[in-house]
Amino acid sequence: MKKLVTACVVLGLGTMVTACSPANSSQSNSSPNNTSSSSSSVNGNNALNILWIGSSGAPGGPVGSKFPGLWLNRGGLQNVLMFRSLFLPNAALTKETPDLAKSYSVSSNGLTYKITMKNHLKWQDGKPLTAKDVVWSIKTVLKATLVNPMYTNSFSEIKGAKSWISGTSNSLSGVSANGNVITINLVKPVADFIDVLGQFPIYPEHLLKNVNPLQIGTSSFWKHPIGDGMYKLSKFVPGNYAILVPSNTYNGPKPKIKKIIIRGASNPVLAAQKGNLDLYNTNNPQEVSGLKSVKGFVEHPINILYYRYLIFNIKGDKGNKNDDPMANYKVRQAILYGINRRKLAKSIYPSLARINNTGVPSSNAAYDSSAPTxxxxxxxxxxxxxxxxxNFGQTIKLRYYYSDQNSKNFMTAVAQYLRNLGMKVNLQQFQGNATDDLFKVRNYDIALKGLSAxxxxxxxxxxxxxxxxxxxxIWGKSNLVKFNADIKKLSEIRNPAQRKSTLLALQKLEEKTLYKAPLFMLGNSYFVNNNKVKLAGKLGNPWYNYNMDFQNWTIK
Structure with a gap:
């Protein structure tokens, strides 16, 4: 589920939610309260060394007191190895194969899914993993917070979801389990429903059923999570490190790497130089440059759907004005013509940024080749x-919420470009919650935003x-009605030709409105210690769950 890559929080439809509460501690692993050793004292010579992934979804920074819940940010090696989904996508996220599922079928009208679970699945505490865990997880995520909108958007189309979410019904009528078969009935087709199930991590009902859904993502369960994946948590020293080892309850191929050490580090380049890091992904140009210089480390660039763009507040801070300076289409066009996107991308994000003119990259077959550049x-x-x-006498309020130096440099340059056009510009970083500042306070004219899609x-x-x-x-409901029919089509149809024509129609609409101005897409790079680690399979988008053939990775 990058956004940005400083934070992979996707701001989209729906409300983000999570859950928390004490989990049963029926586990035989080492105590999570052992704080006698530090990360530097752990020998990682025969282990794969990676960095901690916190609630932002990005690797790096200090080890926390708990593992992050996975319903907001699914990706990251520690997450995909500890928890599984019904399906496992390929590295390109274009095709899913069964994982916890054994098989599935979809009705001809696209409204009914029947998913058969594999037999003899177990949680890492030895308890059975059943279709009931899946049903409970789907029901619970609809009432949780800190949730990726891809789940709430898709699962809200399940029959009975509205009354279940509102509390007017005590059951979610469209989901049921009969033995190892799950039946899901939708009120309308959802084109990427299987894709979403390939990302959705299943939680253990027996450990979390008594937790308030609003607290699941931060509950004490995450002090020593019990998953269903290839690896289990063997030792966790909060603030220092964690150790993963192969799980003896995993029913798939046994991995060749016998230990994974998760460490905290604010400087990945230094960690790599010290031998405390073997695998890392980043979109930070300085880190890319630094890791390229570390002996033995090999770069694997990955193109992903990570957008950087400007959004225009055409309704002003009161939400009811149409005389805001950004309400004029020609002003929005002028701003794009007045910023040298290519020069900025090349100078601030060398080798990482790719200019885009619509929501579809120019390399994609569905791209509108007639789009203004x-x-x-x-x-x-x-x-x-x-x-x-x-009115050149007014001051344009230019804002951003990223705290990294590259974003600051970028927005400082954008502000200067606008001043070169004769505009008065006030550039500031948002100081509060990004979502509130963007969509509630709305005290800005133009803001930089990111989306990990x-x-x-x-x-x-x-x-x-x-x-x-x-x-x-910020754009007004009435201004967006024209998009509704094609957004609905895109969400429902799977036919490639129809999807291509629908994407073309949506691009035409966004070109005519320019409510958001595409700047560029940021790629991501994996760095692998080639002197120590031998990969298998393909590397893909690090923010999502996918099959990296990890069981065949080896330590040389």
Whole structure:
């Protein structure tokens, strides 16, 4: 589920939610309260050394007091190795194979799914993992917080979901389990339903059923989580390190790597130089440059759907104004013409940034080849501002919420480009919660935003007129109605030709409205200690669950 890559929080439809509460401690692993040793004292010579992944979903930083819940950010090696989903996608996230599931079928109208679970599945405490755990997990995530919208958006289309979420019904009528068969009935087709189930981690009902859904993601269960994956938590020293070892309850191929050490580190380059890091992914140009210089480390660039773009607050901070400076389409065009995106991308994010002009990358077959490219043209930008009768006496409030130096440098440069057009600009970093600042306080004209997307649907959902969509607060529900039919089509159809034509229609609409201005897409790079680790399979988007053929990785 990157967003940004500083934080993989996807701001889209729906409310983000999570859960917490004490879990039963029926486990035979080492005590999580042992704090006698530090990370530096743990010998990682015969182990795979990785960095801690916290609640942001990004590797690095100090080891926390708990493992993060997985319903918000699914990716990261520690997460995909400890918890499984019904299906396992390939590295390109284009095809799923059964994982906890054995097989499945879909009705001809796309409304009924029957999923047969594998036999003899177990949690790492030895308790049976059954279809009831799946049903409970789906029901619970709909009432939880800190949840990736891909789950709430898809599962909200299950029959009875609205009354279940609102509390007017004590059951979710569209999901049931009969033995090892799960039946899911939808009220309308969801094109990527199996894809979403390939990301959705199943939780153990017997350990979490008494936890308030609003607290599941932060409950004491995460002090020593019990999963169902290839690896289990063997030792956890909060604030220092954690050790994963192969799980004896895992029913798949046994992995060749016998120990994984998770450490904290604020400087991955230094950690690699010291021999405390063997695998790492990043979109930070300085880290990329530094890791390239570490002997034995090999870069594996990955193209992913991670967007950086500007959003325009056309309704102002009161939410009911249409005289905001950004309400004029020509002003929005002028801003794009007035920023040298290519120069900034090349200078600040060398080898990582790819210019995009719509929500579909230019390398994709569905890309609108006639889309405006907005090549740098300050003369045209000034002409558009003149045609729009832009008031150069007003001050444009330019905002961003990222705290990394690259984002600060980027936005400082954007502010200067706008000043070169004659605009007065006030540049500030948001100081509060990003979601609140963007969609509740709304004290800005232009803001930088990021989106780590699972698919194109995530990008286009931001144009939905659904009142639960945060973006209606800055663009207006009435302005977004024109997108609704094609967003609905995209969510329901699987036919490639129909999806391509629908994506083309959506691109045409966003080109005509320009409520958000695409800047570039940021790639990601894995770095692997090639002197020590031998990979198998393909590497894919680090923010999501996928089959990396990890059981065949080896320590040389």
């Amino acid at each position: 907005y090549s740098y043209n300050p003369t045209k930008a000034k002409q558009l501002l003149k045609q729009a009768h832009f 699972f698919n194109f649907q995530n990008w286009y959902n931001e144009y939905s007129p659904n009142p639960n969509n945060f973006f209606t607060k």
